Amino acid sequence: xxxxxxxxxxxxxxxxxxxxxxxxxxxxxxxxxxxxxxxxxxxxxxxxxxxxxxxxxxxxxxxxxxxxxxxxxxxxxxxxxxxxxxxxxxxxxxxxxxxxxxxxxxxxxxxxxxxxxxxxxxxxxxxxxxxxxxxxxxxxxxxxxxxxxxxxxxxxxxxxxxxxxxxxxxxxxxxxxxxxxxxxxxxxxxxxxxxxxxxxxxxxxxxxxxxxxxxxxxxxxxxxxxxxxxxxxxxxxxxxxxxxxxxxxxxxxxxxxxxxxxxxxxxxxxxxxxxxxxxxxxxxxxxxxxxxx
Amino acid sequence: xxxxxxxxxxxxxxxxxxxxxxxxxxxxxxxxxxxxxxxxxxxxxxxxxxxxxxxxxxxxxxxxxxxxxxxxxxxxxxxxxxxxxxxxxxxxxxxxxxxxxxxxxxxxxxxxxxxxxxxxxxxxxxxxxxxxxxxxxxxxxxxxxxxxxxxxxxxxxxxxxxxxxxxxxxxxxxxxxxxxxxxxxxxxxxxxxxxxxxxxxxxxxxxxxxxxxxx
Numbered sequence: 001x002x003x004x005x006x007x008x009x010x011x012x013x014x015x016x017x018x019x020x021x022x023x024x025x026x027x028x029x030x031x032x033x034x035x036x037x038x039x040x041x042x043x044x045x046x047x048x049x050x051x052x053x054x055x056x057x058x059x060x061x062x063x064x065x066x067x068x069x070x071x072x073x074x075x076x077x078x079x080x081x082x083x084x085x086x087x088x089x090x091x092x093x094x095x096x097x098x099x100x101x102x103x104x105x106x107x108x109x110x111x112x113x114x115x116x117x118x119x120x121x122x123x124x125x126x127x128x129x130x131x132x133x134x135x136x137x138x139x140x141x142x143x144x145x146x147x148x149x150x151x152x153x154x155x156x157x158x159x160x161x162x163x164x165x166x167x168x169x170x171x172x173x174x175x176x177x178x179x180x181x182x183x184x185x186x187x188x189x190x191x192x193x194x195x196x197x198x199x200x201x202x203x204x205x206x207x208x209x210x211x212x213x214x215x216x217x218x219x220x221x222x223x224x225x226x227x228x229x230x231x232x233x234x235x236x237x238x239x240x241x242x243x244x245x246x247x248x249x250x251x252x253x254x255x256x257x258x259x260x261x262x263x264x265x266x267x268x269x270x271x272x273x274x275x276x277x278x279x280x281x282x283x284x285x286x287x288x289x290x291x292x293x
Numbered sequence: 294x295x296x297x298x299x300x301x302x303x304x305x306x307x308x309x310x311x312x313x314x315x316x317x318x319x320x321x322x323x324x325x326x327x328x329x330x331x332x333x334x335x336x337x338x339x340x341x342x343x344x345x346x347x348x349x350x351x352x353x354x355x356x357x358x359x360x361x362x363x364x365x366x367x368x369x370x371x372x373x374x375x376x377x378x379x380x381x382x383x384x385x386x387x388x389x390x391x392x393x394x395x396x397x398x399x400x401x402x403x404x405x406x407x408x409x410x411x412x413x414x415x416x417x418x419x420x421x422x423x424x425x426x427x428x429x430x431x432x433x434x435x436x437x438x439x440x441x442x443x444x445x446x447x448x449x450x451x452x453x454x455x456x457x458x459x460x461x462x463x464x465x466x467x468x469x470x471x472x473x474x475x476x477x478x479x480x481x482x483x484x485x486x487x488x489x490x491x492x493x494x495x496x497x498x499x500x501x502x503x504x505x506x507x508x
Contacts, residue, residue, distance in 0.1 A: 124477055208358035239367045251350065251354050
């Protein structure tokens with residue numbers, strides 16, 4: 001296999017690669033051994049730090065934290081999709097008085113740090129006594145930020161449908177509404193799906209910010225569990241368990257995104273549908289371009 | 294409304310100054326670490342590729358808040374604590390952002406068609422020459438726009454340090470609440486502060502995009 005940087009290795013190159021491979025594996029094993037040794041020396045493998053996971057009450061606690069995470073992520077995902085659809089529609093509107101404000105709203109929410117957005121709801125709630133729980137601060141914050149990124153994804157997806165489609169649809173006498181709804185959207189959605197799912201990974205990860213505004217999601221629960229003297233402050237065991245849960249959930253979604261991307265790429269070969277959009281578009285190079293973080 | 298800013302100017306100044314320092318130091322470090330990881334991912338040595346892939350897949354699917362929590366609460370349990378909270382924060386941001394820089398670098402290198410370097414090798418260029426004269430100048434073009442997005446996200450992500458007792462801009466609301474100031478006006482000012490920091494980055498990004506665009 002020839003890559004951009006490396007030639008197909010000859011006999012010498014193959015030997016060199018094999019030797020480097022072994023050296024790297026040894027170094028890696030050394031690093032892992034050092035880490036395990038470090039954990040061992042500091043007593044992180046002691047039974048009492050891990051025993052807590054055997055208790056049903058603790059398991060229920062983790063499960064409750066996980067459910068809270070999923071609840072916030074699920075609701076925020078639905079609301080963000082709605083927000084994104086509405087603002088994408090507004091951004092492609094023919095009326096300037098609709099299009100321009102919508103553009104500013106989307107750009108603004110993509111530029112504000114998500115935590116600050118959540119703080120707005122959190123402190124507004126305290127100041128005006130709205131009686132909202134931190135759950136809603138998390139959900140609304142996630143909705144505004146991810147909704148704005150999704151609006152951009154939708155807009156770019158519709159813009160990516162080949163121009164002839166739109167022109168042909170107009171030529172047959174369809175109205176703008178019909179062109180978008182009947183011709184452009186059905187083709188755009190399959191191209192947008194990978195980007196939408198990737199954005200859901202971002203959304204799911206960002207629920208962990210709820211930790212900072214005292215929403216009892218998974219990471220918050222983990223912090224509480226880690227701080228328990230009875231079990232010898234098992235921070236490391238709890239964080240390892242938490243990380244495994246997060247990485248597992250997000251990886252599942254990432255795999256789905258890759259599958260959808262592969263599928264629409266395969267289909268493109270057959271039908272000439274638009275290329276899949278794999279991440280939030282950088283159109284206009286908006287600040288939300290870092291959407292995948 | 295202005296008095297909220299002027300009366301507490303010390304808080305805002307110190308907060309945003311810490312944000313800027315966190316951002317700059319982490320940006321440089323994650324650029325270095327991310328480039329090294331990116332080099333791993335395109336290397337002909339399978340074990341190095343595996344290290345790069347494993348790192349990226351793990352860190353991209355971990356919330357940054359968890360990375361912070363692990364370094365601030367967990368690392369101490371292994372006596373691995375970094376010298377100061379500032380450097381611990383920089384560590385968390387760097388570890389996380391490097392994964393994204395790595396992906397940008399890797400996909401930037403992959404945009405160049407192998408024919409380019411094959412031709413370069415055919416005229417007798419060495420590996421270093423191929424890299425510095427042929428591949429990197431072209432890859433740079435594909436790397437700059439997404440890389441600036443990564444750094445804009447990094448700037449916004451510094452606010453998470455506020456949850457871990459680093460008094461940067463994200464921690465201003467808590468301090469203001471102790472002083473009994475209006476929280477919402479405070480947040481408006483913080484938003485304006487971030488816009489002031491981000492907008493130049495966006496213009497820089499557009500400028501770089503234009504500079505590097507294919508004529």
